[in-house]
Amino acid sequence: MADAARLSMTPEDFFVWQRDQDELYELVDGHPVPRHQMMTGASMQHDRATVNIIGSLYAQLRGKPCRPTTADISIRTGIRGLRRPDVMVECAPLMPDTYEAREPRLVVEVASPSTTSIDQTRKVEEYKRHPTLAAILLVETVTPQALLYRRGADGWEIETFEGLEAVIALPDIGATLAMTDIYDGLTFPARRDLASEG
Template sequence: MADAARRIMTPEEFFAWQRDQDELYELIDGHPVPRHRMMTGASLQHDQATVNIIISLGTQLKGTPCRPTTADVAIRTSIMDLRRPDVMVECAALVPDTYEAREPKLVVEVASPSTTAVDRARKLEEYKRHPTLAYILLVETLKPQALLYARQGDAWAIATFEGVDAIIDLPAIGARLALAEVYEGLTFAPRRNVATGA
């Protein structure tokens, strides 16, 4: 790994190298970086929300050209960068033995305390530049809340969804996400009352 981290790789060189590794990497500025170095592992909350999203989208998209993918599939965000969102919806024909999405429409990042800053800064801006993405969804795990960026021409509209009754419409892929389904099986710590300190 040390030799690989020192030299700059093209995405094609990276995918050839990744095949022999025991863990998933992202390509950042041409250098492979372990995906879980940024995550310090995934909590059960993170994992359950990710699985719930895949189940919901997979059920709704069955029989359409679109399908959800896991972090095993990469998205090319620049000439030297490959990211691995927690969930992605790809709407191109399935090509065997390919490692990156060709026509992704949605990326979902499920927040964990160690990744929130990166997800909401650099990765968000990288995703916005991808020409086929219609949506970028950031899902919280400490409270039932999601932030949706929806492409509108050359701009991105932002909407916040709060509470388990909220429903996120995703017409560009013919699906929607109910936060009740996203957070099924999850529990949240009681919120402190700022006024009383309780």
């Protein structure tokens, strides 16, 4: 919708408006922004990693109170903000007619060329505001690397995971994410051998 950016609305107004749209939007500072606009450059690598993460979390959480969700479900990041993470783990009882997570514990953003900077800066800071969120995971797609923000007693701590042997512990939801599972089926561009140059 061409006029969407000129609209200003509350999250409650946004959900009513979103029902009549043909694509998913996020609410940024009270203005709807097409999610696909934020996702320019997303690839099969992005899609495969996202599906792998959902599959791994679903298998581990099946029958437990928490469950993974897709970008269809949003998270409130402020009084005029809603985001749609690639993957989220929601731990509130299921309510069939809601479009918003009530007790999210984990959000995962899978990097695309156009979203890496915003995912690592603005979105992370927005996600940190949510009172029930325990972890924010940023996953790269050009190399097996992930950055985990974990809420601790003294604030947010950062941990980096590199290589396919690493395993990300997520005790707040009773699960782990093995890098081999996240990157199953993905290929990475060959690194140039700098020692052989010059």
